[in-house]
Amino acid sequence: xxxxxIGLLGLGTVGGGVVKLLQEHAAKIEQTTNVxxxxxxxxxxxxxxxxxxxxxxxTILTDQIDEVLNDPEIQIIxxxxxxxxxxxxxxxxxxxxxxxxxxxxxxxLAIDGxxxxxxxxxxxxxxxxxxxxxxxxxxxxxxxxxxxxxxITRVSGIINGTANYILSAMVSDNLSYDxxxxxxxxxxxxxxxxxxxxxxxxxxxxxxxxxxxxxxxALDPTNLNVRGIDQLTSAQLASAKQFGYxxxxxxxxKRLSNxxxxxxxxxxxxxxxxLAQVNGVQNAIAIESNALGSSVYxxxxxxxxxxxxxxxxxxxxxxxxxxxxxxxxxxxxxxxxLTPSTLNNAPQxxxxxxxxxxxxxxxxIDWQNETSNHNYWSGLTPVIxxxxxxxxxxxxxxxxxxxxxxxxxxxxxxxxxEVKQN
Amino acid sequence: xxxxxIGLLGLGTVGGGVVKLLQEHAAKIEQTTNVxxxxxxxxxxxxxxxxxxxxxxxTILTDQIDEVLNDPEIQIIxxxxxxxxxxxxxxxxxxxxxxxxxxxxxxxLAIDGxxxxxxxxxxxxxxxxxxxxxxxxxxxxxxxxxxxxxxITRVSGIINGTANYILSAMVSDNLSYDxxxxxxxxxxxxxxxxxxxxxxxxxxxxxxxxxxxxxxxALDPTNLNVRGIDQLTSAQLASAKQFGYxxxxxxxxKRLSNxxxxxxxxxxxxxxxxLAQVNGVQNAIAIESNALGSSVYxxxxxxxxxxxxxxxxxxxxxxxxxxxxxxxxxxxxxxxxLTPSTLNNAPQxxxxxxxxxxxxxxxxIDWQNETSNHNYWSGLTPVIxxxxxxxxxxxxxxxxxxxxxxxxxxxxxxxxxEVKQN
Numbered sequence: 082x083x084x085x086x087i088g089l090l091g092l093g094t095v096g097g098g099v100v101k102l103l104q105e106h107a108a109k110i111e112q113t114t115n116v117x118x119x120x121x122x123x124x125x126x127x128x129x130x131x132x133x134x135x136x137x138x139x140t141i142l143t144d145q146i147d148e149v150l151n152d153p154e155i156q157i158i159x160x161x162x163x164x165x166x167x168x169x170x171x172x173x174x175x176x177x178x179x180x181x182x183x184x185x186x187x188x189x190l191a192i193d194g195x196x197x198x199x200x201x202x203x204x205x206x207x208x209x210x211x212x213x214x215x216x217x218x219x220x221x222x223x224x225x226x227x228x229x230x231x232x233i234t235r236v237s238g239i240i241n242g243t244a245n246y247i248l249s250a251m252v253s254d255n256l257s258y259d260x261x262x263x264x265x266x267x268x269x270x271x272x273x274x275x276x277x278x279x280x281x282x283x284x285x286x287x288x289x290x291x292x293x294x295x296x297x298x299a300l301d302p303t304n305l306n307v308r309g310i311d312q313l314t315s316a317q318l319a320s321a322k323q324f325g326y327x328x329x330x331x332x333x334x335k336r337l338s339n340x341x342x343x344x345x346x347x348x349x350x351x352x353x354x355x356l357a358q359v360n361g362v363q364n365a366i367a368i369e370s371n372a373l374g375s376s377v378y379x380x381x382x383x384x385x386x387x388x389x390x391x392x393x394x395x396x397x398x399x400x401x402x403x404x405x406x407x408x409x410x411x412x413x414x415x416x417x418x419l420t421p422s423t424l425n426n427a428p429q430x431x432x433x434x435x436x437x438x439x440x441x442x443x444x445x446i447d448w449q450n451e452t453s454n455h456n457y458w459s460g461l462t463p464v465i466x467x468x469x470x471x472x473x474x475x476x477x478x479x480x481x482x483x484x485x486x487x488x489x490x491x492x493x494x495x496x497x498x499e500v501k502q503n
Numbered sequence: 504x505x506x507x508x509i510g511l512l513g514l515g516t517v518g519g520g521v522v523k524l525l526q527e528h529a530a531k532i533e534q535t536t537n538v539x540x541x542x543x544x545x546x547x548x549x550x551x552x553x554x555x556x557x558x559x560x561x562t563i564l565t566d567q568i569d570e571v572l573n574d575p576e577i578q579i580i581x582x583x584x585x586x587x588x589x590x591x592x593x594x595x596x597x598x599x600x601x602x603x604x605x606x607x608x609x610x611x612l613a614i615d616g617x618x619x620x621x622x623x624x625x626x627x628x629x630x631x632x633x634x635x636x637x638x639x640x641x642x643x644x645x646x647x648x649x650x651x652x653x654x655i656t657r658v659s660g661i662i663n664g665t666a667n668y669i670l671s672a673m674v675s676d677n678l679s680y681d682x683x684x685x686x687x688x689x690x691x692x693x694x695x696x697x698x699x700x701x702x703x704x705x706x707x708x709x710x711x712x713x714x715x716x717x718x719x720x721a722l723d724p725t726n727l728n729v730r731g732i733d734q735l736t737s738a739q740l741a742s743a744k745q746f747g748y749x750x751x752x753x754x755x756x757k758r759l760s761n762x763x764x765x766x767x768x769x770x771x772x773x774x775x776x777x778l779a780q781v782n783g784v785q786n787a788i789a790i791e792s793n794a795l796g797s798s799v800y801x802x803x804x805x806x807x808x809x810x811x812x813x814x815x816x817x818x819x820x821x822x823x824x825x826x827x828x829x830x831x832x833x834x835x836x837x838x839x840x841l842t843p844s845t846l847n848n849a850p851q852x853x854x855x856x857x858x859x860x861x862x863x864x865x866x867x868i869d870w871q872n873e874t875s876n877h878n879y880w881s882g883l884t885p886v887i888x889x890x891x892x893x894x895x896x897x898x899x900x901x902x903x904x905x906x907x908x909x910x911x912x913x914x915x916x917x918x919x920x921e922v923k924q925n
Contacts, residue, residue, distance in 0.1 A: 102794055106654055112719075113651045113836045211649070217795040219649030226648070227633070227641030229535045230815035232528055297534075355801060358780060363797075372524055372812035373639040373803055375785075379777060380798035390794035393652035405829050414535045 086121040088149035091162035098389030122149040160184040183395040185212035191286035205409035209395035215364040217387025218380040224294040235335040235369040242362035242382035243278035244330040249360040280309035288332040297415035308346030320459030327357040344424035349488040430491035436482040508543040510571035513584035520811030544571040582606040605817040607634035613708035627831035631817035637786040639809025640802040646716040657757040657791040664784035664804035665700035666752040671782040702731035710754040719837035730768030742881030749779040766846035771910040848889045852913035856881045858904040
């Protein structure tokens with residue numbers, strides 16, 4: 082049995098989860114990894130803040146982050162502080178001090194993940210972040226080990242638990258968006274400022290990381306066309322339900338030849354699709370690939386213990402690399418030259434909802450389904466071009482308020498012939 | 504880039520899949536593993552059998568298995584011959600010749616897995632078998648890496664694609680068991696002799712392997728109480744449907760303190776449970792654990808390419824260990840001293856179906872639901888003891904044919920106080 086000393090930055094929900102699981106599961110972890118982990122130092126902002134759990138006796142609590150980062154005995158640093166700049170600074174210093182680093186900081190990773198991974202590789206330390214996407218679903222390790230020999234064509238994820246909780250409550254309890262958000266906030270599933278979750282920003286950040294593992298191409302999340310769930314109407318939810326669909330905040334990346342098409346936003350999912358049945362704070366990731374066809378991974382998207390377990394699995398991997406003198410391998414080795422593009426401009430089927438009228442609009446569309454009441458009319462289009470969608474919205478929009486949502490799985494992409502540039 | 508030469512035993516469905524994927528996905532595999540794999544030799548029973556794919560030019564086809572097993576250049580042997588004795592002999596010889604071994608042979612593994620793993624460890628070679636359970640679902644690697652730090656309390660699997668295909672067809676197309684089996688045979692989803700699949704033997708073998716990874720305890724599959732799907736009646740299927748359930752062939756292992764309770768057989772699954780929605784040849788594994796709560800992994804249970812992909816992911820892992828001089832680590836390091844027991848004797852809820860009568864039996868049971876037509880009467884019991892079930896079956900069985908099925912998730916276990924023996 083070898084001993085490895087670790088340092089922890091931050092002792093909030095996730096940091097606390099790491100401390101608890103390390104103690105509760107110590108026997109199994111030692112047996113399976115053959116490593117005795119000692120949590121040597123923990124850095125916090127406020128030393129005397131009351132906490133619901135106790136640290137191991139040997140652990141030193143400090144408000145001086147440098148005491149953790151510069152301790153020569155510490156070989157692995159677990160970062161759970163959150164925020165971007167402070168975390169980046171700490172991670173860079175840890176890497177320079179030749180410590181392997183584990184983080185769940187998806188906001189930082191979406192911006193600087195590839196750069197930090199490169200830095201870690203050059204300093205021969207590990208940089209692992211399984212917990213950054215879909216909390217307790219081990220999707221990054223699955224993509225970088227079990228699916229590394231497969232060729233992935235599409236990744237579709239329900240990867241924001243807050244948004245999925247709100248959407249599930251809107252459907253099952255027939256709540257308005259505002260009421261469902263308030264409930265989520267009261268239950269601690271949504272923050273006081275929920276903008277990152279409900280506007281799709283968090284999902285876009287995670288899609289960027291997922292895309293790096295699935296397609297070898299990190300996406301710039303600020304370049305993604307992202308729609309939130311905060312503009313959804315009860316008319317849209319009711320119409321979707323009537324047509325046999327459920328509305329989910331989906332993050333999608335789909336490869337065709339050398340292009341990577343993405344979409345983040347509320348999307349109609351057929352009730353027979355497994356993704357439609359993922360409710361509450363659960364997350365799910367559906368993968369289409371050449372060898373496997375369809376696979377779906379479902380699990381907890383957040384929470385202290387699920388996130389902590391993903392961190393501990395990184396800890397086991399990092400420890401194994403230390404014992405084998407094999408640190409500095411990238412978490413993900415796959416690189417490809419794909420051109421980012423958007424799914425939003427591709428031909429697909431849409432749910433169109435018109436407010437303040439209850440009759441079908443006059444147009445040339447072969448509506449697949451329709452419904453109405455005294456407040457609105459909704460219809461499901463066949464696969465139509467983006468141009469045709471815009472024409473339709475323009476025509477209707479002259480007289481009535483109108484909204485639209487894409488239908489998952491209906492996209493018809495055609496390989497675009499690339500013109501070689503000299 | 505390093506080169507690793509491999510040998511393949513068998514060139515049937517799975518062996519052919521390995522050959523094809525190794526060629527189709529060569530570029531990605533080389534980039535992500537940094538290894539150039541050369542398929543040096545392939546052993547087959549019949550040299551001149553026509554095949555739908557071509558071998559790489561450098562590959563030598565032979566009907567002398569020793570030429571593969573004794574080639575000093577070959578570092579990894581992939582066994583896809585099937586059968587138990589021949590495969591065991593070849594694997595043992597390969598291990599003695601200091602070659603890492605990859606196999607999908609679940610029948611052999613269920614009997615001799617732990618012994619072969621021990622032998623491989625003592626000879627410092629890898630012994631990997633991701634493809635042996637649930638084809639393309641990377642469940643063994645997930646359990647031995649991402650969930651190695653978690654504590655698992657229950658594993659429930661739809662792990663026989665043939666049985667699930669037959670059951671799905673019985674429900675969706677309203678077929679009898681015999682007719683559904685015939686269809687499955689015609690489509691190539693069931694073998695001419697389907698006994699291993701429909702009697703639950705294959706599922707029991709896989710549960711034995713799963714249990715080793717999830718609970719550190721390999722089960723002797725011949726000691727499991729296994730029920731098949733071949734006695735299911737259309738009355739049971741119709742009644743289950745009416746009560747909001749779907750019948751699935753479930754393999755379950757559930758841990759309570761130091762006992763491991765198992766069950767393999769047709770079981771009613773609530774339609775709201777994700778497992779109820781897994782249809783056709785798809786497999787699914789649901790895991791309950793301390794840190795994660797509920798996770799579900801769904802994917803293809805069999806087929807050339809899914810199985811081959813699992814083999815290739817083992818190949819990537821074995822190659823990595825060869826490059827790191829780190830062979831001989833067990834695929835799964837977890838061991839625990841659990842006493843095997845059966846779920847079948849535990850208090851739970853049952854579907855009772857009585858044939859040839861259409862009225863409720865006279866008894867003291869608080870039936871949760873009931874239905875009848877001119878051919879049968881069916882009722883759903885509350886949670887009752889095994890003793891009460893037997894009494895009920897005896898009473899009814901005096902006059903009528905009667906059958907019963909357990910309801911998934913209703914088991915009430917109580918920790919059994921162990922008496923220390925001196």
